[in-house]
Amino acid sequence: MSEAVAPFPDTRDDTIRPPQSVVTERRYVRWLLIAVALTFLALFLVLPLITVFAQALAKGWGAYLAAFTEADARSAIVLTLTVAAIAVPFNLVFGVAAAWAIAKFEFRGKNLLVTLIDLPFSVSPVVSGLIYVLVFGSRGLFGPYLVEHDIQIIFAVPGIVLATVFVTFPFVARQLIPLMQEQGTAEEEAALTLGASGWHAFRTVTLPNIRWGLLYAVLLCNARAMGEFGAVSVVSGHIRGLTNTLPLHVEILYNEYNFVAAFAVASLLAGLALVTLAIKSFLEWRYADDIAAGTRRH
Amino acid sequence: MSDAPRPKRRFRQKSVIPGFGLTLGYTLTCLGVIVLLPLATLVAKAAGLGPAGIWAVATDPRVASALRVSFGVSLLAALTASIFGGIVAWVLTRYDFPGRKLADAVVDLPFALPTAVAGIALASLYAPNGPVGSQLAKIGIEAAYTPVGIFIAMVFIGLPFAVRTVQPLIAEIDKEVEEASAILGASRIATLTKVVLPPLIPAVLTGFALAFARGVGEYGSIIFIAGNLPYVSEIAPLLIVIKLSEFDYEGASAIAVIMLGISFLTLLAINLVQAWSRRRFGYV
Numbered sequence: 001m002s003e004a005v006a007p008f009p010d011t012r013d014d015t016i017r018p019p020q021s022v023v024t025e026r027r028y029v030r031w032l033l034i035a036v037a038l039t040f041l042a043l044f045l046v047l048p049l050i051t052v053f054a055q056a057l058a059k060g061w062g063a064y065l066a067a068f069t070e071a072d073a074r075s076a077i078v079l080t081l082t083v084a085a086i087a088v089p090f091n092l093v094f095g096v097a098a099a100w101a102i103a104k105f106e107f108r109g110k111n112l113l114v115t116l117i118d119l120p121f122s123v124s125p126v127v128s129g130l131i132y133v134l135v136f137g138s139r140g141l142f143g144p145y146l147v148e149h150d151i152q153i154i155f156a157v158p159g160i161v162l163a164t165v166f167v168t169f170p171f172v173a174r175q176l177i178p179l180m181q182e183q184g185t186a187e188e189e190a191a192l193t194l195g196a197s198g199w200h201a202f203r204t205v206t207l208p209n210i211r212w213g214l215l216y217a218v219l220l221c222n223a224r225a226m227g228e229f230g231a232v233s234v235v236s237g238h239i240r241g242l243t244n245t246l247p248l249h250v251e252i253l254y255n256e257y258n259f260v261a262a263f264a265v266a267s268l269l270a271g272l273a274l275v276t277l278a279i280k281s282f283l284e285w286r287y288a289d290d291i292a293a294g295t296r297r298h
Numbered sequence: 299m300s301d302a303p304r305p306k307r308r309f310r311q312k313s314v315i316p317g318f319g320l321t322l323g324y325t326l327t328c329l330g331v332i333v334l335l336p337l338a339t340l341v342a343k344a345a346g347l348g349p350a351g352i353w354a355v356a357t358d359p360r361v362a363s364a365l366r367v368s369f370g371v372s373l374l375a376a377l378t379a380s381i382f383g384g385i386v387a388w389v390l391t392r393y394d395f396p397g398r399k400l401a402d403a404v405v406d407l408p409f410a411l412p413t414a415v416a417g418i419a420l421a422s423l424y425a426p427n428g429p430v431g432s433q434l435a436k437i438g439i440e441a442a443y444t445p446v447g448i449f450i451a452m453v454f455i456g457l458p459f460a461v462r463t464v465q466p467l468i469a470e471i472d473k474e475v476e477e478a479s480a481i482l483g484a485s486r487i488a489t490l491t492k493v494v495l496p497p498l499i500p501a502v503l504t505g506f507a508l509a510f511a512r513g514v515g516e517y518g519s520i521i522f523i524a525g526n527l528p529y530v531s532e533i534a535p536l537l538i539v540i541k542l543s544e545f546d547y548e549g550a551s552a553i554a555v556i557m558l559g560i561s562f563l564t565l566l567a568i569n570l571v572q573a574w575s576r577r578r579f580g581y582v
Contacts (some may be wrong), residue, residue, distance in 0.1 A: 023473045030393055037389040038401060044454050045407045047430070048419035094328045101321035105308035113325070119333055122561065124515025125413075126535035127554045129333045130542060131336035139547060141339050166332055176555055188315055198316035219381060220409070228413025229518035229528035234539060247414040247518070254418045254522065263422075266415040273410035278408075281403040 039283055052270045055263035057103035067253075067264035075241045076265070083232075083245060084225040087164040091221055094232070095172020100202075103180035106190070114177065118200075128166050129234025132159055144202070155237030161243065163231040168221045175217035176210055178293035183209055201277045212290040216283050223276040329382045344555035346546050348370040350371050355552040360528055361537060363492075365553075365554040368534040369560060370511030375452030376460075383460025384498075390461075391468040405461050408454055413518025420451055421522035443525025448533060458508030463505035467498055507568040511561050 024030065057064055086196070100108060120128065135141045136153040145232060146153060153159045191201035198280060207214075229247040236243040244252065246269055253262035283291060310318065345354060349407060355361055390402050408416065422448075424431040424441040434441050441447050479489040516533040524531045534557055541550035 018381065022486075023476045024392065025486060033385055034389050034393055034395050037386040040398075041401055041404055044450075044457060045404050048416055048423060048454070049407065049411070051423050051429075055419075059339055075508060080361075090510065094325065097321040098325040098328075100317060101325050102340070104314055104315050105318050107318075107322075112331075115327055116333065117325075119337070122511055122515075122565075123337075124517065124519045124535050124538075124554070124557060126538050127340070127515070127557070130538060130550055130554055131340045133542060134339045134547060135336050137547075162332070166336070169332060179357070181327075185313070185315055192314055192316075202317075218429045223410050227410075227415070229412060229414040229417075230535065232515075233517075234542060247412050250412075250414050250418060251522075259422070262418060266412075266418060267429045269412045273407065273412070274413075276410045277403055277406055280406065281399070 004211040048276075049270060052266050055259060058263075059260050063260045064264045066265075067261035068268075070193070070261070072240050072244065073249060073261075073265060076246050077242045077268075079160070079244065080226050080246040082157070083161050083164050084222055087155060087168060088218060088222050088223045090165055091168050091172050092214070092218055094169070095217065096210075097199050098173040099176035099180050099210075100206075102177050103183075104185050116172075117173050119134065120166050125167060125230025126234055128231035129163050132162050132166070132235050132257065135164075144190045146149055150171055152281050154235050155239065156243060159235035159241060160232050163235045164225050164228055167225050167228050167231050171221035171224065172214070172217040175213055175220075175292070179291070182293040209290075211284060212287040216280065216291045219279055221274055221281075223273060226272060299511075327408035340551050343547060343551035347552055351548070352552045352556065353364060353531050355549055356539065356556050357365070360532070361534075363529045364532045364534045364537045365556065367445060367448065367530075367532065368514050368557070369474055371448045371453055372510050372516075375449050375513050376456050376506050376510035377451075377454040377510045379453050379460040380502055383503060383505060383509075384464055385459055386457075387461045387465040387468055391465055405458055408456075408458050413455070413516070414522075415453065416454060416519040417522035420447070420454065420519065424450060424523060427438075443531060444525050445524075445531050447522050447523035447525065448531060451523050452509075452516060455516050455519055456513050459508035459512060460502075462507040464498060464501045467501045471497075496575075499575045503568050503575070506563055511565065514557065514561055 016034075017155075025033070061251060068077075102114060133140060133154050136159060137143055138147055138154070140154075153162070165191050187205050188201050191205045192198070196204070220222070226245075227247055229251070232245055234246055236245070236248055238248060238252065240242060240252070246265060250266045251263060252270070253259075316545055347355070356365070386401075386405065386504070392400060421426050421442060424434070424447055426435055426440070426442065426501075428442070431441055439446065441450060475493060476489055479493045480486070484492070515535060517533070517555065521536055524533060524536075526532050527537055538550045538553050539555065539565055541547075
């Protein structure tokens, strides 16, 4: 039983160096793991990002800028902005309404409702497009009616908007529900007791409480709305100048071996992604407690 | 919550907060029109083929091969993303090094970068004449236009799920437990494998499941690098697109329903394993 008198581990180690902390790995293990993690991130994430900009500028700034003077590129930009300008506010209103109903009230079947709202996240983008073709396509559920009344949804802008709404459907709701649940109803009840109307209480009490979380969700929702490819590709019909969003325009240019233009347009989307990440990181750092429920990291 | 005593079983508890009917009604309407009706149409369309018809689609050699590629490669990619994602999450939470914040922000890149952009970037990197592809070719690995390319794209797209589900749990680990383990004489390796790792397993599995599900359904970042050779590197979502362009709505719906079904079963299995590991390791 003689070992039992030395309860401290590894006494061989603290000869000259400061004693090794028992809750972390040895120095060389730490550096090895850091090297593995950073190499992996660099290889899989940073390298593709750099490639986008390198390829876009491969033939100089002239060729780069020429990609944007093209009429098709411009109409793709306009369409992408239009679609996001409809889909994002729609999901904003939906998300706030859903979060209000789910977080401020207790009712049966709530968990099922939350699961159903999350559903679009687990559906393949291609299937997200397919389902609208099945509903609104010329041979779909409402096809005969739509053809008769000369309403075009699939292979037109409304279909693109619908598919985009679908893939971004859960963003705002799933961000706000836990946040508003955590905040409870006491403040709203106080406002109502003091005579505020429901709408007034929402605007002056709830909205300021959730604004950073809301901004955060809208930011991510917008990034996805502008960048969606699979779902939009299925419903768009790829009509140049009419139903081509920016990601679809990238695909067309790439398949035509017009690499500089493809990567130039792609760099626009990559720039959007970088701005999104920068604002997102800033919000997480500055307003961590106001964005998500519970204490977050950082 | 209202302070009135809770009435007998009601649909909802009493509350002074207004707007329940309005917001719930709006929520259900949107959910019904945008999500449930279209998904129900898909299921109805596939059901129109009957079980035999769906089975015929599933066992069609080209479809079976595409499903095998999608699910098989996604499994490997999710495994890889989980292992390296675990290391990345550990390093980002536990160690301090210059550029840690930046590396942490970079992890979310696949969430923010449009999939088509990622797709063409990966394709040009790993193409036989690309900067990485040419190096890989020297050691005899063909990445682009083979399942290896699909694997790379799926790891890219799955990595943030693997990192972000594990990271908050690593941050929550009570260091006193590790200290106790060390003081009781456990080596660092023993502490890690017997004390630190077990409570993380449910989160690792969740991350794995999310990465797997995302990989199976992924389209944009894969089709450029995959080469899309039937029977070799053709993924199931692409086959749906092909069937649609041939106006084979039933076939497309059948593949979609098969994909949803297999994904659902996988997630169910993982949920069961999770529930088991929670009971086993007593983690809430």
